Amino acid sequence: MRNRLNDRRMRPLASLLTAMLLLALVAAGCAAPAAAPAPAGEAAAPAGEAAVPAASPAGKTTIRLAWWGNEPRHNMYNDLADLYEELNPDIVIEREFAGWDPYWEKLATQVAGGNAPDIIHSHPNYLYDYGNRGALMDLTPLVESGQIDLSKWPQGIIETGMIEDKIYMLTLGNSSVGMNYNPELFAQAGVDLPTFDWTWAQWMDTVNALVAGLPEGVYAMSDSGNDTRGFRVFLRQRDKLFFDGDQLGFTPEDLRDYWAMWEELRAAGAMPPAAVTQEASGLGHADSMLVKGQIAIQVNSGNQHKLYQVHTDTELGLNPFPHSNNPDDPFGYTVDGAYISLAATTDKVDESAAFLNWFVNDEEVALIYKGEHGPPGNADNAVLVREQAEPADQRLADMMAYIAPNAIPQGYQPPRGGETIAAFERIYEELAFGQYDLDGAVQAFFDEADFILNQ
Amino acid sequence: MDGSMSFSGRAGIGGRSRQGIHAKDNLTAYLFLTPWLVGLFVFTVGPILVSAYLSFTNYDLLTSPEFNGLFNYTRLLTRDNRFAAAVSVTARYVLISVPLQLVFALFVAGILNRGLAGLSYYRAIYYLPSLLGGSVAIAILWKQVFGLEGLFNQFLGFAGIQGISWIGTPSTALYTLMALRVWQFGSPMLIFLAGLKQIPQELYEAAEIDGARSISKFFRITLPLLTPIVFFNLIMQMISAFQAFTPAFIISGGGGGPADSVLFYTLYLYQQGFSNFRMGYASAMAWILLVIIGVFTAVAFLSSRYWVYYEDEAR
Numbered sequence: 082m083r084n085r086l087n088d089r090r091m092r093p094l095a096s097l098l099t100a101m102l103l104l105a106l107v108a109a110g111c112a113a114p115a116a117a118p119a120p121a122g123e124a125a126a127p128a129g130e131a132a133v134p135a136a137s138p139a140g141k142t143t144i145r146l147a148w149w150g151n152e153p154r155h156n157m158y159n160d161l162a163d164l165y166e167e168l169n170p171d172i173v174i175e176r177e178f179a180g181w182d183p184y185w186e187k188l189a190t191q192v193a194g195g196n197a198p199d200i201i202h203s204h205p206n207y208l209y210d211y212g213n214r215g216a217l218m219d220l221t222p223l224v225e226s227g228q229i230d231l232s233k234w235p236q237g238i239i240e241t242g243m244i245e246d247k248i249y250m251l252t253l254g255n256s257s258v259g260m261n262y263n264p265e266l267f268a269q270a271g272v273d274l275p276t277f278d279w280t281w282a283q284w285m286d287t288v289n290a291l292v293a294g295l296p297e298g299v300y301a302m303s304d305s306g307n308d309t310r311g312f313r314v315f316l317r318q319r320d321k322l323f324f325d326g327d328q329l330g331f332t333p334e335d336l337r338d339y340w341a342m343w344e345e346l347r348a349a350g351a352m353p354p355a356a357v358t359q360e361a362s363g364l365g366h367a368d369s370m371l372v373k374g375q376i377a378i379q380v381n382s383g384n385q386h387k388l389y390q391v392h393t394d395t396e397l398g399l400n401p402f403p404h405s406n407n408p409d410d411p412f413g414y415t416v417d418g419a420y421i422s423l424a425a426t427t428d429k430v431d432e433s434a435a436f437l438n439w440f441v442n443d444e445e446v447a448l449i450y451k452g453e454h455g456p457p458g459n460a461d462n463a464v465l466v467r468e469q470a471e472p473a474d475q476r477l478a479d480m481m482a483y484i485a486p487n488a489i490p491q492g493y494q495p496p497r498g499g500e501t502i503a504a505f506e507r508i509y510e511e512l513a514f515g516q517y518d519l520d521g522a523v524q525a526f527f528d529e530a531d532f533i534l535n536q
Numbered sequence: 537m538d539g540s541m542s543f544s545g546r547a548g549i550g551g552r553s554r555q556g557i558h559a560k561d562n563l564t565a566y567l568f569l570t571p572w573l574v575g576l577f578v579f580t581v582g583p584i585l586v587s588a589y590l591s592f593t594n595y596d597l598l599t600s601p602e603f604n605g606l607f608n609y610t611r612l613l614t615r616d617n618r619f620a621a622a623v624s625v626t627a628r629y630v631l632i633s634v635p636l637q638l639v640f641a642l643f644v645a646g647i648l649n650r651g652l653a654g655l656s657y658y659r660a661i662y663y664l665p666s667l668l669g670g671s672v673a674i675a676i677l678w679k680q681v682f683g684l685e686g687l688f689n690q691f692l693g694f695a696g697i698q699g700i701s702w703i704g705t706p707s708t709a710l711y712t713l714m715a716l717r718v719w720q721f722g723s724p725m726l727i728f729l730a731g732l733k734q735i736p737q738e739l740y741e742a743a744e745i746d747g748a749r750s751i752s753k754f755f756r757i758t759l760p761l762l763t764p765i766v767f768f769n770l771i772m773q774m775i776s777a778f779q780a781f782t783p784a785f786i787i788s789g790g791g792g793g794p795a796d797s798v799l800f801y802t803l804y805l806y807q808q809g810f811s812n813f814r815m816g817y818a819s820a821m822a823w824i825l826l827v828i829i830g831v832f833t834a835v836a837f838l839s840s841r842y843w844v845y846y847e848d849e850a851r
Contacts, residue, residue, distance in 0.1 A: 182790055186810040193597040193815075210813070214598040356704035359794045360683055496596070500812040503791075511795045514706055529617075536615060 140171065142432050145198035147177040149184035151365075154453065161449060165436060172432060192216045197424035199433045203250045205241065205417045205491040206499060212249040218423040218430075220248040220437075228434040230442055233459045241490045242420055250420035251441050254454030256383035256477060257416050257484050258310035262398045266377040270294025275400045277483045281315075284403040285342060291377050292351045298375070304352040305380035306343035307509035309502050310415065311402050315339050317413025317489070318405035323502075327495040329530055337523045340512065344519050355513040367392045383480055384418065384455045387473035399476045401484055414484040415491045419454040456481055497533050504529045591820035596813040608820035619821070621796055622804040623828075625710060629800065630777040630832075633714040638769055641721040642762075645728035646754075659726065666722030674716070675786035679703055682712045703787055706797035713783050713798055724769040731765035732758070763844040771836055778829050781806070801825055 148158055155178050162174040177198055179187060185207065191197045192211070203211065211217050223229045229251075231239060242250035260275070267274055272290045279287070291301035305311060313323050315335075322330040346352055353361070353376070361370050366388040371379040374395070381389075386399045404412050421440065423433050440446055447462035452474050456463040467478050495501075505526060512522035566573070591608055595601035612619050648658055668674050681687045682702035689699030702708045739757050748756070759766075781802040784792065792799030792807070805825070809818030 182811075189597045189810060189813060211598070214596075216598055356701040356794065357684060359704035360701045363679070363789050497812075503811070507791070507793070507796065510793060514795045516706070516795055532615065532617075536611065 141173050142171060142429060143173045143175050144200065144427075144429050144432050144436060145175045145177060146200045146436070147184070147188065147198035148202040149179060149181045151180070157449065157453070161440070161446060164445070164449075165439065168439075169435075172436070174436070192424075195426060197426055199424055199427040199429055200436060201422045201424055202253075203420045203422040205415075205420070206494065206502075208242070208244065208249060208420075208491075209494050210496065210499070211422075212244045212247075216425055217249040218425045218427065220251070220423065220434075221246070223430075223434045224248060228431070229438045233442070233461050235458075235460060237488075238458045241416060250422040251437070252454075252458040253419045253421055253441065253450070254384065254452055254457050255416045255481060255488075256418045256455030257414055257481065257488070258308060258314075258380065258402065259383040259386065259477075259480055260400045260402065261371055261379045261381055261386055261389055262400060263371060263374060263377050263395055264398050265395050266295060266299065266374065267291070270377070274398060277401055277480070279400070279403045280406045281342060281403045282406045285346065288346055288351045288378070289349055292349055295377065300353045300370070300376045301351040301378065302346055303370070303376055303379045304343070304347070304355065304358045304513055306340055306513075307506040308380055309505055310417075311380060312336075312339050312505075313415050314402040314413060317415075318410040320411065322492050324493060324495055324498055326493070327497075328534060329501075329527075333523050333527055336526065337519065340509065340519060340522065343509075344512070347513070355510070355515075358513065359510070371397070382417075383477045384453065386477050387471065390473035396472065397476075399473075399480050401480055412487045414488050416481075416484070416488045417491060452477070495534065500533050501530050504533060587819040587822055590816045591823050593816040595816040595819075597815050598813070601816060604816070608817045609824070612817070612820055612824065618796065618799065618804060622792075622799045622801045625797070625799050626778060626801040629710060629714060629717075629780065630774060633717040634770065634773045634777050636714070637718045637721050637773060638724055638766065640718055641725040641769070642728050642766075644721065645725045645732055646758075648725075648729055649732040659729070663722035663726055665720045669716065669720035670782055672782060672786055675783045678712065678716050678783065679787050704794055706795040709787070709794055709797045713780075713787065716783050717777065717780070724773060727765055727769055728762065731762050735761050760845050764846060767836070767840050767844045771833060774832060774836070775829055778825065778832070 146158075146162060148154075150158070158178065159176065162176055166172060166174055175198075177187075178184075184202075188197065188201065197216065201217070203217065220229060224231050231251075234251075238252055238255065239248060241255070242248055242252060262275065264274055270291045271294050272287060275284070275287060288301045295301060309323060316323060316331055319331075319335060321335065324330050343352075352358070353370070366372060366385070369379065369389060369392075370376040371389055372392045374393075379389070383399065386397065390397050401414065404410075421437060423430070423437065427433050441457070442459050442462070444462060444465060447457055447459070447466055448469060450457070450466075452466045452470065456478055457466060466474070470478060508517070508522055508526045508529065511517055511525075512519070517525055590601055592603060592605060593601035594604045594607070644662060648655060648662075652658060665674075683689075684699070684701040684704065686702075688702065692699045700708070702712050735758060739761075740753060743753050743757060779802055780800055784798045784800040784803050785806070788794075788798050788803070790803075790807075790811075792803050801821070802825075805818050805821040808814045808821065
């Protein structure tokens with residue numbers, strides 16, 4: 082046989098066999114991650130990048146808690162879980178944590194494998210994805226039975242976590258997108274600080290004045306036309322929503338009007354070059370352009386305001402997005418933030434509900450949690466947190482208090498909503514890089530959205 | 537197959553007992569292979585078959601898959617612009633970086649083959665990037681090196697050149713990833729080095745006597761005798777380049793940006809499966825990638841008869 086293989090006539094066969102073997106290797110390499118239903122053995126041991134396996138001694142119940150966040154938040158959650166174990170010696174809390182993107186990717190796989198953690202952190206962006214597909218437990222019966230006490234919760238806050246008459250998630254703190262600013266750069270440029278009631282026109286005047294007054298290399302405005310939350314505020318003033326049912330709720334003209342403002346600021350040199358923005362988007366708060374004094378106004382979630390503040394001695398400011406130029410238009414704002422849910426599949430309902438109730442209502446927790454995601458849902462605790470608040474927390478609380486009367490739940494998001502929003506962000510980025518002109522970008526987004534939502 | 541047939545032909549003379557021993561040997565062998573076989577079927581063959589089925593379904597991970605025929609394939613191949621972009625990015629990456637990597641590997645192997653003192657140290661040092669190159673840590677390092685204020689621009693600064701953000705600019709981001717691949721030339725280099733050592737010295741001596749210069753020695757002796765190794769390296773590196781994922785994922789933060797310029801095939805597949813919950817669609821992409829790699833490999837094999845020389849072949 083060995084001689085036969087060396088025979089010339091046999092070589093094509095040997096080559097073919099080798100080729101087939103290589104193909105099999107390739108198939109194994111690329112098919113394995115795509116085969117979603119993880120084999121039973123794998124699902125039983127979630128190979129999380131940061132899963133802390135907790136031994137469960139006899140007589141103790143283990144409940145699994147999953148959250149997203151960064152290092153300081155992981156530490157705080159670990160402290161809170163330790164505290165709960167101390168208070169409830171018969172409970173062991175197994176912790177699974179990761180950054181925002183990997184958290185959702187892992188959760189999707191776990192839910193698909195029937196292996197979701199008992200207590201899940203959730204978010205308005207994903208409420209419909211998970212709630213409507215039966216992955217989240219309806220908390221209403223637990224609220225009615227008193228296992229979860231919502232007597233101190235404002236109805237409007239509870240509703241942000243509901244689909245129809247079912248409560249699927251409870252807020253851990255409400256926050257909205259805002260504009261963080263550096264008052265020292267405003268002073269340096271001789272520009273007045275913004276007020277909560279500013280309009281889009283005033284915003285643009287402010288930014289243009291900053292451009293004129295700031296030295297080279299210091300930018301006036303972050304390039305944030307990709308942030309759909311800002312666009313939602315803009316749309317709300319036109320009495321529109323981003324999604325209307327399973328379709329877009331706005332017209333190309335709406336988008337054109339919105340992106341035209343950003344393009345005007347780009348032309349004026351107000352924003353960093355696209356490549357710089359691209360690179361800065363991956364940086365932590367400590368290295369951000371805002372903290373380094375390289376940018377005067379930075380768009381980000383309100384609850385991140387204090388994360389900038391801890392890294393700088395400059396007392397920063399926080400302002401909501403602008404009002405309509407027409408004073409008759411409504412002022413609208415969506416509220417998001419982090420929420421907490423139970424998995425529909427949990428078999429430890431009582432233990433998980435007890436933890437949930439403690440987590441969202443306990444005073445001690447509230448004082449440790451310190452409005453990590455904004456003012457908490459429990460109104461008493463919100464007051465408590467506010468009294469103890471540091472100036473940065475106070476600024477977020479002030480902005481949220483201003484927004485609250487006009488706040489609306491994020492609204493229905495269709496199953497392909499997340500993908501559509503990603504396309505919005507990507508096409509704006511391509512606009513920023515000059516790969517489209519304004520009309521081309523608007524057209525590209527509507528084509529892409531149509532492809533995603535309807536094809 | 538030949539063996540068993542000859543045994544059955546002589547079944548009369550103690551054939552039964554010999555066959556029994558044969559079967560027992562086989563059983564023992566299979567027993568020892570069991571752990572591997574279980575792994576193969578549970579973790580490889582099983583998922584491959586499931587992914588083949590899923591590629592014909594609409595599957596969002598959270599609800600059970602619905603059969604939708606060839607929809608995923610027609611949508612991918614005829615309407616999905618980003619799919620076409622991902623194929624183009626990946627093709628450019630493979631077609632440029634793999635040949636560069638091989639040329640570089642061969643070049644360094646040629647230098648190391650000159651009987652350098654401390655060869656084993658150099659070999660280890662040059663091999664190191666191959667071990668580390670696919671890791672997350674190196675991808676993060678790369679991001680720093682080619683950033684706006686990175687090492688690379690500081691070097692350019694000494695030469696008085698004002699650098700750009702190589703990672704953040706769509707027209708250059710892909711080239712930084714190609715550079716990362718070329719930098720991992722160690723493993724093909726080791727194989728080239730072993731191949732170079734196998735070339736009989738007599739050939740060079742004979743050529744020297746005939747007055748051949750080193751350039752013609754390289755092109756007339758070294759390269760032709762090395763073609764089986766080149767072929768092997770080409771196939772292996774090509775397949776692994778098609779499947780590259782980690783560097784693009786880390787450097788673009790998972791998005792394939794700036795402006796989709798490093799949207800590798802596998803990255804788009806991952807986005808569809810795990811960010812957009814289109815797992816059936818992602819499975820179809822995996823199968824199309826299999827076909828693409830199969831075609832490239834087949835072309836390489838078919839072309840090999842014109843440029844790969846085996847020593848035992850009379851030419």
